[in-house]
Amino acid sequence: MDPLPIDPLLPEVVSALRAGPALVVEAPPGAGKTTRLPPALLTAGLAGDGEVVVLEPRRLAARMAARRVAAELGERPGETVGWQVRFEDVSGPRTRLRYVTEALLTRRLLATPELPGVGAVVLDEFHERHLDGDLALALLARLAARRPDLKLVVMSATLDAGPVARFLGAPSLRSEGRAFPVELEHLSPEEAARDQRLEERVASAVRRALRDEPDGHVLVFLPGAAEIRRAREALSGLTLAEVLPLHGDLPPEEQDRAVGPSARRKVILSTNVAETSVTIEGVAAVVDSGLARVAAHSPWSGLPTLELRKVSRASAAQRAGRAGRTRAGRCLRLYTRHDHDARPEFDLPEIRREDLAGTALALAQLGVAAGEGFWLDAPPPAAWEAAHALLRDLGALDAAGRITALGRRLARFPLHPRLARLVVAAEEAGDGPGGALLAALLGERDIRAFEAGRLAGPGAPAPRRDVPTGPSDLLELASLFEEAARARFAEGALRRLRLAPGAVQAVERARRQLERLVQRRSTSTANSTATATATAAEEALLRATLAGFPDRVARRRAPGSDEVVLAGGGSARLAPESAVREAPLLVAVDAEERRVRVAGRPGAGGAVVRLASAVTQEMLLDLFPDALRYEEEVRWDATAERADGFERLVYRDLVLEEARAARVDPDRAAAALLEAARARGARSFAGEGALDRLLARLAFAARHAPDAGLPAPGEDGVEAALRAACVGRRSFAELREVGLEGALLGALAPPARALLERLAPERVTLPGGRSVKVEYEAGDKPPWIASRLQDFFGLADGPRLAQGRVPLVLHLLAPNGRAQQVTTDLAGFWSRHYPALRRELMRRYPRHAWPEDPLRAEPPQPRRR
Structure with missing residues (x-):
């Protein structure tokens, strides 16, 4: 074999692993660590009688590394050296060195937490920091405490070895490699x-x-x-x-x-x-x-x-x-x-950035509490809690965070928990293969990849706009896939159906794997049926989709509208290519941020639902009865200025149905009226200035009879009166009819009202019989009345309040209504000012009587209507 830069370091690797259970190795790309270090562990006997398992971040890397090592050993793959990736296992009874993808080791740890038959594990290319790699590292570090014979090597091309070495309590070695400029x-x-x-x-x-x-x-x-x-x-x-x-x-x-x-x-x-x-x-x-x-x-x-x-x-x-x-x-x-x-x-x-639901389910299955020190880098707390909340929604965890029997069933499938829940629900309804296909379609790349914009470019087919209206985009995808399958996935058929060949092949591999798992379970599932009618199968898959996405229920805002209101708040639009054009309720299975065009004009950005599936209230009631509730609500109608009652059916926070109630709860109506009245302002429900005059009147009476126990209410009293006025009423019109000043007076006991009338009457009667309103003002300003000067003829002293202790300020008016004098000394006015004023008034108003002696004159009688 040709020498590689890693080769001189291999004796140190073996020596370090003989001395301790773990090691971190840094080596740049091309050093040969992937193909030389794992066989060296096997040759040195560091794995004992067990295997050396090498974790690779990609299937291609696992296959190619295994083939190269096998070739260097002069063997065929599957003998001493093999590989195992999703949908492919090239190994045999003699295999001692196995290259696998990271997720497969995680599933092996879930099935057999002690990893029997494995003597050494190598985490290759750990610098890529995949979620499955981090989980494998955490579980292996935990396992090493129980299995001191297990050897663990973490290899990286660029990652700083320090944090990983400290996490494992292990030494680190570095190969400088060989690089040219x-x-x-x-x-x-x-x-x-x-x-x-x-x-x-x-x-x-x-x-x-x-x-x-x-x-x-x-x-x-x-x-x-x-x-x-x-x-x-x-x-x-x-x-x-x-x-x-x-x-x-x-x-x-x-x-x-x-x-x-x-x-x-x-x-x-x-x-x-x-x-x-x-x-x-x-x-x-x-x-x-x-x-x-x-x-x-x-x-x-x-x-x-x-x-x-x-x-x-x-x-x-x-x-x-x-x-x-x-x-x-x-x-x-x-x-x-x-x-x-x-x-x-x-x-x-x-x-730090991925969905953690699958990871949380895996740890729950193992009964592992991922507390402090468990992770090399701990996940964000919010993301970790969101993962547990979803698992509780799916029924995989109980309220205490323990895995349920359903959760264990979900963990058996190599799927995101949502998709595993979909498959299990379809299986329970007797259509496990249909659920397997839907899960494969959702879990792999979009078979309509051209339409999703992921393969856009020259020669890409235009997006489909001829999708017929139907209950589910997932069922539409399944129909397209099955049509391609009937054509044996021929290239011409895929082109006609506008499907991406690579994505279709990936879905087919995933479907076959899931169907095998479903078939094994279906033999022991009591309520599985042989063959369902097309309608029953469709119903089963719609229910299964809801089971996997219970938090994504949405209601169409209006019949025929493409806008939907989402459970949990907010809204979204259905993509133009969605088949779900009529269902009033649906599951928004997947959405993305995208700009949509409305009536030929650029639309606003927002969530666009790419994949939707219809649901009904009956499905929600069957699957999630605890999430449905009946509510009675009283809501303020700002236009009608009235509190109206509504009855509604709510799923989580999503209103499914709403109708006007025949009867409105009086207490809630009064509360809604009070809140709206506060916002409008209490003085809107009294005559102009009437409320402030009444408050001043009450304050005046309380000030001049301090021992009588009369209240002197301020704004707190106004609030109390407003609250009292709202009782038994539901509209502004009713509130205006009663008047807030009337409510404030109505709050007084009869003796207090009588005393108020004696101390501070609302009106006084003058000698000629005219009734005049007494004006009260805030603070220490004295009360006053205004009337024509002639109305005071015959009076030597003006009216008094507080049982004669407080004179009223008199505004003496000319016939034109303008004040000629403001005084509290009527006798002084007659003697000092009236004679001169009389001559002026006689000249200006000759038709009126201006007697020389006003004290002996009779005041004019008020006109009778």
Whole structure:
């Protein structure tokens, strides 16, 4: 075997593991750690009689590493060395070195927590910090305390070994590797600003690299299979080199062509699998798009997705380093230096950004409390609580956080808990295979990938707009898939149906695996049935979808509207391509932020429901009776200025039905009226100024009879009167009719009202019989009356209040209503001012009587109406 940079370090690795149970190894890409270190553990006997299990972040890496090690041993894969990934197991009874994907080890730990038959575990490429890798590290560190014979190695290309070594209490070793200088080139800002598609930039950079480098291969990093396909089309006329794709969905023989030795120059169009996990000999130039499709989750459903993101600076360095593996090389970055420098140094670990429901269920199944010190990096508390809340919603955990019998059933499926709940519900209804298909369609890439915009580009079919109205987008997807299956997934049929071949194949593999699990369970499920009618099967799958997404129920805002109101608050719009156009209630299975067009105009951004499924009230009642409640509500109608009663049926916080109530609860109506009246202002429900005059009147009486116990209410009294006035009433009209000043007076006991009338009457009667309103003002201002001067003829003294103790201020008015004098000394006015004033009044108002002696004159009688 050719020597590799890691080889000199292997004796130290073996020695360290003989001395202790764990070790951290740092080695740059291309050092050979993936293919040389695990066999060294086996050869040194560090695994005892057990296996060495190597965790790889990707299926492609697991397959290729196992094949290379087997070839170096002169064996076929599946003998001493094998691999196991989802849907594929290449191993046998003699297999001692097994390369697996991270999630498979997690499931093995769930099934057999002590890992019998395993003597050593190697976590490769741990710097990628996948959620399954972090969970495996935590569980293995915990297991090591019970199994001192178990050896654990964590290998990384770029991660700082210090934190991992401290977490494990283990030493660390580093291989410096062997690297040649790599010349870096970035796009200029002017080049980056050009309107070019990615595949055009790639084709231009590849031709330049082939022209400038006399020999060697060109490795191109692209986000995914769709971008690889389009770049390959853009390079279709290339004669200087063979263009080969490299990604996880390719058959093994095509992967081997891409990475194996070749006499002819190659252009390898690869996903980020070639960053660290796979070494390709003879690469002289790298073209880096700076992009990757990374594992993410839909923030709406929590289901796994692939998201297009810029790579970190660490990933960019690893990509560039592939050009300096065996010789000096160059790296052409299809982005600016400023763009590179603005990127984060490392990608955020998945545990800090991913949905944690599956992880929480796994730990609950093991009975592990993931407290302080359990994780290398603890998950965000809010995300951890949200995961537990969802599991409680699904019935997987009880209120105390313990796993339920249903939760154990869900944990048996290699699915997100939502999808596992869907499958179990369909299985219980007798259509487990149908549930398996729906779960596969949701758990894998969208088979309508062109429509989802994920493979948009030249030659991509236009989005479907001819989807018939139906009860469920999931059933529509299942129908499309089954039509493709009947055509044996022929290329022409997939093109006619506008389906993405790679996604369809992934769904078919997942469906078969899930159907096998369902079939094994169905033999022991009492209520499984053989064959259901089409209607019953459809009903079963609609109910199963609801079971998996109980928190995503929505109500159409109006018949025929594409806007829905969501349980938990907020609203969203159904995507134009959704089949669910009529159902009043539905489950919003998946949504995304997108801009929609309404009536030919750009619409506002917001949540757009991509996948929906109809539900009924009967389904909600059958599956979640505790989440339904009947409510009576009194609501204020600002237009009618009235409290109205409503009866409604509510699911969680979502109103399903609402109708006006025949009877309104009087207490709640009064409360609603009081709140609205407060907002309007208490003085709106009394005559203008009447309330303040009454308060001043009460204050005057209380001030002049301090021992009588009369109240002198302020704003607190107004509030109390308003509250009392609202009792038994429900509208502003009724409140105005009673009048707030009347309510304030009504609060007084009869003796107090009588005393108020004696001390501070509302009106006084003058000698001629005229009744005049007494004006009271706040503070210490004296009360006053205003009337025509003639009304006071015959009076030597004006009226008095407080049982004669307080004279009224008299406003003596001319016939035109204007005050001629303001006084409390009526006798003095008659003697000192009246004679002169009389002459003026006689001149101005000759038709009125102006006697010389007002004290002996008779006042005019008020007119009778």
